[in-house]
Amino acid sequence: MSEAVAVAHGHGVHAAPTSFWRKYVFSLDHKVIGIQYMSYSLFMLVIGGLLAMLVRWQLAFPGRPLAFMGKIVPAGMPGGVMLPEFYNSLFTMHATIMIFFAIMPLLIGAFGNYVVPLQIGARDMAFPRLNMMSFWTAVPGAFLIIASFFVEGGAAQSGWTSYAPLSAIQPKGQTLWLLALLVLGISSLLTAVNFITTIINLRAPGMHFFRMPLTVWALFIDAILLLLALPVLSAAMIMLLFDRILHTTFFLPAGLIVSGAAWTNAGGGQPLLWQHLFWFFGHPEVYIMILPAMGIVSDVMAVFARKPIFGYRSMAYAMCGIAGLGWIVWGHHMFQSGMNPYLGTTFMISTMVIAVPSAIKTFNWLGTLWRGQIHFTTPMLNAIAFVAMFAIGGLSGIFMASTPVDIFIHDTYFIVGHIHYVLFGGSLFGAFAGLYFWFPKMFGRKMSETWGKVHFWLSLIFFNGVMFPMHILGMRGMQRRIYDYTQYSHLKGLQPLNIFMSFSAFALGVSQIVLIVNFFWSLKFGERVGNNPWRANTLEWQTTSPPPHENFAEIPIVYHGPYEYSVPGMAEDYLPQTQPASAPLSSH
Amino acid sequence: MNRRRPSWLSLIVGAAIVAAPALLLAASEPNAPWRLPEEASTYAGRIDGIFNLILWITGIVFFLVEITLLVFLFKYRAKAGGRATYTHGSNRLEVIWTIIPALILVFLAVVSQDSWAYIRNHFPSSGTVIDITAEQFAWNIRYPGPDGKLNTDDDIVTLNQLHFPVDKPALINLHSKDVIHSFFLPEFRIKQDAVPGMTTRVWVQAKHTGNWEIACAELCGLGHYRMKGYLTVDTPEGFQKWLAETAAENKTESK
Numbered sequence: 001m002s003e004a005v006a007v008a009h010g011h012g013v014h015a016a017p018t019s020f021w022r023k024y025v026f027s028l029d030h031k032v033i034g035i036q037y038m039s040y041s042l043f044m045l046v047i048g049g050l051l052a053m054l055v056r057w058q059l060a061f062p063g064r065p066l067a068f069m070g071k072i073v074p075a076g077m078p079g080g081v082m083l084p085e086f087y088n089s090l091f092t093m094h095a096t097i098m099i100f101f102a103i104m105p106l107l108i109g110a111f112g113n114y115v116v117p118l119q120i121g122a123r124d125m126a127f128p129r130l131n132m133m134s135f136w137t138a139v140p141g142a143f144l145i146i147a148s149f150f151v152e153g154g155a156a157q158s159g160w161t162s163y164a165p166l167s168a169i170q171p172k173g174q175t176l177w178l179l180a181l182l183v184l185g186i187s188s189l190l191t192a193v194n195f196i197t198t199i200i201n202l203r204a205p206g207m208h209f210f211r212m213p214l215t216v217w218a219l220f221i222d223a224i225l226l227l228l229a230l231p232v233l234s235a236a237m238i239m240l241l242f243d244r245i246l247h248t249t250f251f252l253p254a255g256l257i258v259s260g261a262a263w264t265n266a267g268g269g270q271p272l273l274w275q276h277l278f279w280f281f282g283h284p285e286v287y288i289m290i291l292p293a294m295g296i297v298s299d300v301m302a303v304f305a306r307k308p309i310f311g312y313r314s315m316a317y318a319m320c321g322i323a324g325l326g327w328i329v330w331g332h333h334m335f336q337s338g339m340n341p342y343l344g345t346t347f348m349i350s351t352m353v354i355a356v357p358s359a360i361k362t363f364n365w366l367g368t369l370w371r372g373q374i375h376f377t378t379p380m381l382n383a384i385a386f387v388a389m390f391a392i393g394g395l396s397g398i399f400m401a402s403t404p405v406d407i408f409i410h411d412t413y414f415i416v417g418h419i420h421y422v423l424f425g426g427s428l429f430g431a432f433a434g435l436y437f438w439f440p441k442m443f444g445r446k447m448s449e450t451w452g453k454v455h456f457w458l459s460l461i462f463f464n465g466v467m468f469p470m471h472i473l474g475m476r477g478m479q480r481r482i483y484d485y486t487q488y489s490h491l492k493g494l495q496p497l498n499i500f501m502s503f504s505a506f507a508l509g510v511s512q513i514v515l516i517v518n519f520f521w522s523l524k525f526g527e528r529v530g531n532n533p534w535r536a537n538t539l540e541w542q543t544t545s546p547p548p549h550e551n552f553a554e555i556p557i558v559y560h561g562p563y564e565y566s567v568p569g570m571a572e573d574y575l576p577q578t579q580p581a582s583a584p585l586s587s588h
Numbered sequence: 589m590n591r592r593r594p595s596w597l598s599l600i601v602g603a604a605i606v607a608a609p610a611l612l613l614a615a616s617e618p619n620a621p622w623r624l625p626e627e628a629s630t631y632a633g634r635i636d637g638i639f640n641l642i643l644w645i646t647g648i649v650f651f652l653v654e655i656t657l658l659v660f661l662f663k664y665r666a667k668a669g670g671r672a673t674y675t676h677g678s679n680r681l682e683v684i685w686t687i688i689p690a691l692i693l694v695f696l697a698v699v700s701q702d703s704w705a706y707i708r709n710h711f712p713s714s715g716t717v718i719d720i721t722a723e724q725f726a727w728n729i730r731y732p733g734p735d736g737k738l739n740t741d742d743d744i745v746t747l748n749q750l751h752f753p754v755d756k757p758a759l760i761n762l763h764s765k766d767v768i769h770s771f772f773l774p775e776f777r778i779k780q781d782a783v784p785g786m787t788t789r790v791w792v793q794a795k796h797t798g799n800w801e802i803a804c805a806e807l808c809g810l811g812h813y814r815m816k817g818y819l820t821v822d823t824p825e826g827f828q829k830w831l832a833e834t835a836a837e838n839k840t841e842s843k
Binding site: 007255307342353392408481483567 | 661
């Protein structure tokens with residue numbers, strides 16, 4: 001063990017808390033913080049999902065009243081009829097909440113916090129106090145974003161991308177939106193610093209970088225992406241905040257005339273500057289949300305195919321490649337923005353190239369299944385769905401990478417379909433896989449497999465029922481973010497398809513109740529399954545379930561990589577990382 | 589390992605081989621409801637050609653990936669006493685499945701670039717010049733008057749009514765008064781943002797006369813959904829007649 005690692009291990013040690021507040025509320029334990037993040041993100045996931053249901057109601061039956069909603073939100077839906085400005089708030093907040101308050105905290109905050117120290121053999125995060133602060137900084141962010149619904153003029157209405165100048169002239173809810181994301185940005189930066197430090201310094205003896213599970217690799221790269229991308233967004237948001245409240249003009253050109261009157265604080269700014277800054281963060285952000293799911297799926301797949309990951313090193317390199325290339329593709333969101341068309345060519349080539357590492361990963365997952373012994377557990381089903389759905393999301397991305405094709409499909413539902421295949425079909429199925437996989441480690445009990453499978457099949461079927469037709473809507477020219485498409489004669493005929501999609505969405509929403517009930521039922525009545533129910537190799541399974549304070553009775557020693565399954569000549573088909581191999585292990 | 593392939597596997601693979609092109613051909617059926625809208629501009633066919641090329645390539649890859657996945661799931665499902673093959677991978681295979689997608693994607697980039705340059709970089713030297721200024725939630729359209737220059741007193745202006753003649757390029761300058769809008773003519777495969785503080789340019793040439801709707805594709809506020817304009821493609825004579833009538837209406841209104 002290197003001196004640095006030894007010192008760092010000592011640094012992570014802290015006494016077991018005894019008071020309720022220290023143990024469960026202001027805890028320094030990464031496991032408690034992980035579960036706090038999980039509760040937070042699942043709660044926000046429900047809110048984000050409910051907003052999507054309202055959006056789908058309007059799209060199925062434009063203008064049809066929903067009586068009970070008239071009583072709940074009389075300002076946004078008087079008499080139950082949705083107002084266009086409320087509709088704009090709904091999709092803006094749906095996307096914002098899902099991206100920043102549900103998927104990111106779930107994949108990074110919950111799984112990252114819980115799993116990373118365990119998988120690298122550390123007692124805790126490098127900075128436990130900072131870790132606690134990260135979570136408690138994220139909480140006011142959620143309050144701010146929810147509170148924005150209740151201010152004068154309602155919540156933000158300019159889309160999750162908040163393009164200026166629209167976002168500069170919106171009601172007060174937009175200011176709260178900016179403040180909420182700034183606060184959340186601070187939380188994410190603290191988390192990123194902690195992850196990077198922890199993974200570099202607190203790895204157990206023998207845990208070389210190329211012995212780390214791919215979940216840790218993914219979260220390591222994720223943290224670097226966050227650390228470099230978030231400050232750019234934060235800077236842009238501070239500039240927009242200044243434009244809104246201090247009357248600066250970073251994004252406001254001279255001569256703006258809004259509602260027939262000259263806009264008082266306009267002059268000299270550039271609307272496209274916001275887009276460049278936003279997408280410089282926004283594109284890596286998509287990878288920030290998919291990389292942890294890729295890592296989780298790799299871990300789950302190796303365990304349930306009982307096989308080493310096919311091309312482990314290239315899987316790690318592919319993630320590095322995705323992260324590196326992720327910086328030079330932001331302009332593909334701006335092909336139709338008025339940016340110089342010569343730049344479009346540059347961004348098209350880099351965007352095409354970034355599809356290659358994603359293809360490598362997909363083929364390597366198939367290679368992992370090849371000649372495996374596949375066990376169709378609930379985590380595995382969700383991991384397989386991830387691969388199948390991510391393939392669709394990845395392939396549909398090639399359409400918008402092509403500059404001439406993007407002229408037509410940009411800002412249509414084709415894009416909405418693509419991003420949902422990446423973020424629901426990808427990230428959320430990856431998160432479901434992780435949830436079912438690590439639930440026994442977190443709580444010592446297994447979630448019901450039967451209800452897990454019911455939840456999986458319902459989710460898979462209805463997810464495709466909602467999201468696949470989005471590509472068809474886009475091909476017919478239906479714009480995204482449109483309150484009433486029946487205003488256009490060429491879109492009127494799309495209503496039956498929209499109705500079908502909306503009922504699929506409602507069913508998808510209802511299906512998640514199965515997950516919620518299963519989660520809470522299993523907490524109390526789930527089967528007790530011991531320390532290593534999946535017969536897995538990685539370090540988290542070599543301690544008790546749930547792990548004790550400081551994770552391990554003794555810091556484990558790592559002898560080999562994480563995916564040594566079905567090693568010839570061994571009685572068992574798995575070889576924990578803490579167990580030396582009786583014979584040399586092959587790399588091919 | 590010499591294992592006899594089970595017959596069901598042959599059936600699945602055979603069905604996939606038949607189903608994949610059949611489904612892709614069905615997707616290419618001109619009158620299918622999921623087809624792209626009609627091609628009303630001279631370059632719509634170029635865009636659709638690349639769209640369909642990508643659809644075929646990604647469609648084939650999609651079927652290959654999903655069918656391979658399904659076959660593996662059936663073939664390698666856990667069996668009592670069974671054991672997985674111990675392998676960490678194959679460098680040769682990984683090189684192959686890195687190079688092939690890379691070559692396909694570079695090919696698509698090259699093909700796309702040709703049309704992108706044609707549509708966005710090579711503006712026709714002559715045509716009908718039109719100035720469009722977007723605002724929440726309307727399209728202000730302006731034609732040069734008898735002096736042939738824009739932004740002079742004799743300009744001909746309309747609201748939400750765009751006309752241009754068939755078989756002749758329309759050269760459109762886009763501006764915005766307030767927020768970002770996006771000029772979208774789905775049947776003409778043209779979309780371009782109108783950004784306050786700058787002028788963006790786009791050109792289009794209609795293949796035949798007719799009437800279509802102009803949409804705004806960029807979220808521009810609560811009335812975004814009803815920011816609708818109307819395009820009429822006239823014969824050259826019809827266009828001149830409409831222009832003269834509109835000029836006369838403008839004069840009447842200004843009195």
